[in-house]
Amino acid sequence: GQSLEQPSEVTAVEGAIVQINCTYQTSGFYGLSWYQQHDGGAPTFLSYNALDGLEETGRFSSFLSRSDSYGYLLLQELQMKDSASYFCAVKDSWGKLQFGAGTQVVVTP
Amino acid sequence: EPEVTQTPSHQVTQMGQEVILRCVPISNHLYFYWYRQILGQKVEFLVSFYNNEISEKSEIFDDQFSVERPDGSNFTLKIRSTKLEDSAMYFCASKGGAADTQYFGPGTRLTVL
Numbered sequence A: 001g002q003s004l005e006q007p008s009e010v011t012a013v014e015g016a017i018v019q020i021n022c023t024y025q026t027s028g029f030y031g032l033s034w035y036q037q038h039d040g041g042a043p044t045f046l047s048y049n050a051l052d053g054l055e056e057t058g059r060f061s062s063f064l065s066r067s068d069s070y071g072y073l074l075l076q077e078l079q080m081k082d083s084a085s086y087f088c089a090v091k092d093s094w095g096k097l098q099f100g101a102g103t104q105v106v107v108t109p
Numbered sequence B: 001e002p003e004v005t006q007t008p009s010h011q012v013t014q015m016g017q018e019v020i021l022r023c024v025p026i027s028n029h030l031y032f033y034w035y036r037q038i039l040g041q042k043v044e045f046l047v048s049f050y051n052n053e054i055s056e057k058s059e060i061f062d063d064q065f066s067v068e069r070p071d072g073s074n075f076t077l078k079i080r081s082t083k084l085e086d087s088a089m090y091f092c093a094s095k096g097g098a099a100d101t102q103y104f105g106p107g108t109r110l111t112v113l
Helices: none
Strands: A003-005 A009-013 A018-025 A029-037 A044-049 A053-057 A060-065 A070-075 A084-092 A097-099 A103-108 B005-007 B010-013 B019-024 B031-037 B043-050 B053-057 B065-068 B075-079 B088-095 B108-112
Touching: A003 A084, A009 A018, A018 A029, A018 A084, A018 A103, A029 A060, A044 A053, A044 A060, A044 A070, A070 A084, A097 B043, B005 B088, B010 B019, B019 B031, B019 B088, B019 B108, B043 B065, B043 B075, B075 B088
Parallel strands: A009 A103, B010 B108
Antiparallel strands: A003 A018, A018 A070, A029 A044, A029 A084, A053 A060, A060 A070, A084 A097, A084 A103, B005 B019, B019 B075, B031 B043, B031 B088, B043 B053, B065 B075, B088 B108
């Protein structure tokens, strides 16, 4: 079967660093994307890894290990506005995204 | 900055009625998608559309669903006879090239009574 696993919730204080892990088991893997979603809003693209290694985009970084079927999203210098759901999504060879169940990040003062 | 738009933002309908959800993808994009998200659950792929035809569809996308690109700008999802379990947020997404990022619209919240 096809599955993506990520933690359901993470709580951290402002200024902290949070790592959201994602393990996947899918067919036709092309790359791993990360999306942010605020309540009731559209998924917003954060980062994408097609190759092994780290991609850095400002305060957010994403890592992929294809051999381990594993990736993570790193959120640094957490801000209150980072409170949201974060989804990993596998892009398959047909281009569609298969989403994980999402990780609710709660940032506290 | 160009963005995907969707109308209406909220649609309420009676079970058994037909609904059409509309999307205007980013203007030079070639690949179009519909996803849905039942409240509190993950985003699920419904269908992808390229070169004026469906390129892939999920098990959810049964005979009650159809998509169209009636003109050069709109991309629609039709549900012929809605069921209670069709209540969800429906997101349209588009991308320019095969390797590009998908950009999502704000969604249409469909409520079936």
